[in-house]
Amino acid sequence: MKILVAVKQVAALDEDFAIRDDGRDVDPDFLIRDLNEWDDFSLEEAVKIKEGHPEPVEVVVVSVGSDEVDESLRKCLAKGADRAIRVWDAAIEGSDTIAIARILAAVAKREAPQMLFAGVQSSDQSFASTGIATAAFLSWPHAAVVTSLTYSPGAESAVFRRELEGGILHEVEIQCPAVLTIQLGINTPRYASLRSIKQAAAKPIEVLSLADVSLGAADVGEAGSLSRVRRMYVPDKGRAQLIQGDAAQQAARLAEIIREFKGAAA
Amino acid sequence: MSGVLVIAEQRRGELRPVSLELVGAAQGLRRAGEEVTVAVLGKTPEGFVKALSVAGVDEIVTVKVPAPEFDPDTFESAVGALIAERTPDVVLVAHSVDSFGYAAALTARLGLGFATDVFKVERVEGELVATRGVYGQKVNVEVDFPRRGTVLLAIRGNVFKAPEQAASPRVTPFDAPQVASRSAGREFIELSAGDDVDMTTAEFILTIGRGIGEEAKVPQFRELADAIGATLGCSRPIADAGWLPKSRQVGQSGKTASACKLYIAMGVSGAIQHLAGMKHVSTIVAVNTDAEASIFGVAKYGIVGDVFEIADELRRLF
Numbered sequence: 001m002k003i004l005v006a007v008k009q010v011a012a013l014d015e016d017f018a019i020r021d022d023g024r025d026v027d028p029d030f031l032i033r034d035l036n037e038w039d040d041f042s043l044e045e046a047v048k049i050k051e052g053h054p055e056p057v058e059v060v061v062v063s064v065g066s067d068e069v070d071e072s073l074r075k076c077l078a079k080g081a082d083r084a085i086r087v088w089d090a091a092i093e094g095s096d097t098i099a100i101a102r103i104l105a106a107v108a109k110r111e112a113p114q115m116l117f118a119g120v121q122s123s124d125q126s127f128a129s130t131g132i133a134t135a136a137f138l139s140w141p142h143a144a145v146v147t148s149l150t151y152s153p154g155a156e157s158a159v160f161r162r163e164l165e166g167g168i169l170h171e172v173e174i175q176c177p178a179v180l181t182i183q184l185g186i187n188t189p190r191y192a193s194l195r196s197i198k199q200a201a202a203k204p205i206e207v208l209s210l211a212d213v214s215l216g217a218a219d220v221g222e223a224g225s226l227s228r229v230r231r232m233y234v235p236d237k238g239r240a241q242l243i244q245g246d247a248a249q250q251a252a253r254l255a256e257i258i259r260e261f262k263g264a265a266a
Numbered sequence: 267m268s269g270v271l272v273i274a275e276q277r278r279g280e281l282r283p284v285s286l287e288l289v290g291a292a293q294g295l296r297r298a299g300e301e302v303t304v305a306v307l308g309k310t311p312e313g314f315v316k317a318l319s320v321a322g323v324d325e326i327v328t329v330k331v332p333a334p335e336f337d338p339d340t341f342e343s344a345v346g347a348l349i350a351e352r353t354p355d356v357v358l359v360a361h362s363v364d365s366f367g368y369a370a371a372l373t374a375r376l377g378l379g380f381a382t383d384v385f386k387v388e389r390v391e392g393e394l395v396a397t398r399g400v401y402g403q404k405v406n407v408e409v410d411f412p413r414r415g416t417v418l419l420a421i422r423g424n425v426f427k428a429p430e431q432a433a434s435p436r437v438t439p440f441d442a443p444q445v446a447s448r449s450a451g452r453e454f455i456e457l458s459a460g461d462d463v464d465m466t467t468a469e470f471i472l473t474i475g476r477g478i479g480e481e482a483k484v485p486q487f488r489e490l491a492d493a494i495g496a497t498l499g500c501s502r503p504i505a506d507a508g509w510l511p512k513s514r515q516v517g518q519s520g521k522t523a524s525a526c527k528l529y530i531a532m533g534v535s536g537a538i539q540h541l542a543g544m545k546h547v548s549t550i551v552a553v554n555t556d557a558e559a560s561i562f563g564v565a566k567y568g569i570v571g572d573v574f575e576i577a578d579e580l581r582r583l584f
Contacts, residue, residue, distance in 0.1 A: 012401065024407075098370070126398075144338075172451050178448075222412075257549070
C-alpha cells in the first residue's frame with residue numbers, strides 16, 4: 001500500500017525585497033523558503049494513516065523543483081515519510097500550477113499509489129489548483145478542502161468532510177484511488193525529533209528528469225502552462241489610520257473607539 | 267470565442283451571493299454585441315431563475331443535473347459540455363470551496379486559460395489580463411493567457427458589485443450529459459456551537475490570532491473581552507490548535523460574523539480568507555507587532571505594538 005503526498009517548498013518575502021529585472025517575480029535573494037503549511041498537514045495525515053494500519057503502508061513525498069527543495073523533502077522524511085522524489089529540469093522553470101500538476105501526475109502514474117494527498121493551496125501562489133489538476137491528468141476522483149478523513153489503505157472508498165464557507169461541513173463518500181486536497185487543522189502535525197532528523201539524512205531522495213517520467217519540454221514551462229505572469233508590482237495598499245503614541249496612549253484611544261461604539265449602539 | 271459565461275453557485279436551495287457578483291464582474295468583459303449568459307446547475311435549476319434575473323444578464327441557462335448539491339464530476343462534465351456548445355470567450359466561476367473541487371480539473375482537461383483568486387480583470391489591447399495577489403498578498407501579478415481560446419477565471423468574492431436592478435433575461439434549458447459520478451454527498455453538518463456563543467449575532471468582537479503565541483495567554487484575552495463587553499473570537503490557527511472552540515472562529519471558513527460592527531483583531535496577521543470574511547465590518551482595529559501585516563490593509567485603525575502591552579493597558583481602562 002502506498003500514499004503519495006505532493007509537497008511544495010514555498011517562498012515568503014523578506015522584510016525588504018526587490019522585484020527581478022524582468023519584472024515578473026521577486027528577486028530570489030529576497031525569498032525565505034519553507035515547506036508549505038498545508039503540506040505539513042497532508043503529510044501528517046498520510047503518516048497517521050500509515051501508523052494506524054496493520055499492513056505496511058509506504059508514504060512517499062514528491063516535489064517539483066531544484067536541489068534547494070531537498071531541505072523541505074528532508075523535513076518530510078524526518079516527519080515520517082519513507083521516501084522522497086524530486087523532479088527537476090531547467091525546462092520546468094516558468095511552469096504554472098497546471099504544468100506542475102502534469103509532472104505530479106506523471107510521477108503518480110509511475111508510483112501507482114492508492115491515494116494522493118496535496119495541500120488545499122500554497123501560501124505563496126495561492127492558486128488552490130495543483131492537486132485537483134493532478135487528478136484530471138490521472139482521471140482520478142478528486143475532492144478539495146478535506147477537513148476530516150476516514151480511509152483505510154487499499155479500501156475501495158473513503159469518507160471525508162469538506163469544509164465549506166460559513167462553518168458548514170459536507171460529508172462525502174469517494175471512490176479510490178483519489179486525489180484529496182487537505183485543509184489546515186485536519187490533524188496536529190508532529191515535530192521532527194532530533195533522532196528522526198538524523199535518520200532522515202540517510203533516507204534517499206530520488207531525483208527524476210522529465211524523460212524519467214515520460215514528459216518533454218513542451219509539457220512544462222510556459223508551453224505547458226495555461227497562464228503566464230506578465231508583470232509583478234507592489235500595490236498601493238489601503239492603509240489603516242495608525243494610532244500613535246506609547247502603549248498607554250494607544251490603548252486610551254482604543255478605549256475611546258470602544259466607548260463611542262457602545263454609545264452609538266446604546 | 268464570444269461572450270461571457272457565468273457559473274452561478276447554489277447550496278441547499280439558496281443562490282450564493284457571489285453568483286451575482288460574477289454577473290457584475292462580467293459587465294466589464296463583454297465586448298460590443300456580446301452576451302452575458304448565466305448557467306445554474308441543480309436538480310430544479312428553474313428555482314433560481316428569479317434570483318438571477320438581474321440587469322446585465324442576457325440569458326439564463328438552466329442545467330438539470332441528478333446531484334442535488336455540488337459534486338465535482340457532475341460540475342466538470344456539465345460545465346465542460348456547456349463550454350463546448352457555447353465556446354465563450356470568458357468563463358467566470360467563484361473562487362470558492364466548490365470551484366476548488368472542479369475548476370482546475372476542467373481547465374487542465376480542456377486546456378483553457380486559467381487563473382484563480384482574481385480580483386481585477388480587464389482587456390489590454392484586446393487581450394484578457396487578470397490580476398491576483400501572491401506572496402501573502404504583499405505583491406500583485408498580472409496574468410495573461412497566450413495561445414488560449416476560452417479563459418476560465420475564478421473570481422474573489424466581495425470584490426465586484428452585484429447588479430441590483432431586476433431584468434427579464436431569456437431562459438434556456440440545457441441537457442447535461444449523463445455522468446457516473448465517483449463521489450456521493452451524504453449530508454451537511456453545521457458547526458455546532460460547542461459553547462454558548464453565537465458569532466453570527468455578535469456586534470462587537472475581539473479576536474485573537476497566532477500573535478498571542480501560546481495557549482496560556484488565552485484566559486487573559488477572554489477576561490479582557492468580558493471587561494470591554496466584546497465577544498471573544500479567534501482566527502483559524504487558534505481554533506485548529508484547539509485553544510478555542512471552532513465555533514469562535516471568524517473569517518471565510520469560520521462562522522459568518524454578519525452582525526459585527528466593531529472588530530478588534532489582536533495578533534491576527536490577516537490571511538486572505540480571514541480578511542475576506544471580515545471585510546464587511548465598518549470599524550476594524552488591528553493590533554499587531556508587524557507593521558507590514560496584511561490586516562492593516564483592511565483595518566480602519568491600526569496599532570503597531572505589542573499585543574500584550576496594549577491588552578494590559580486597555581484592561582486598566584475598563
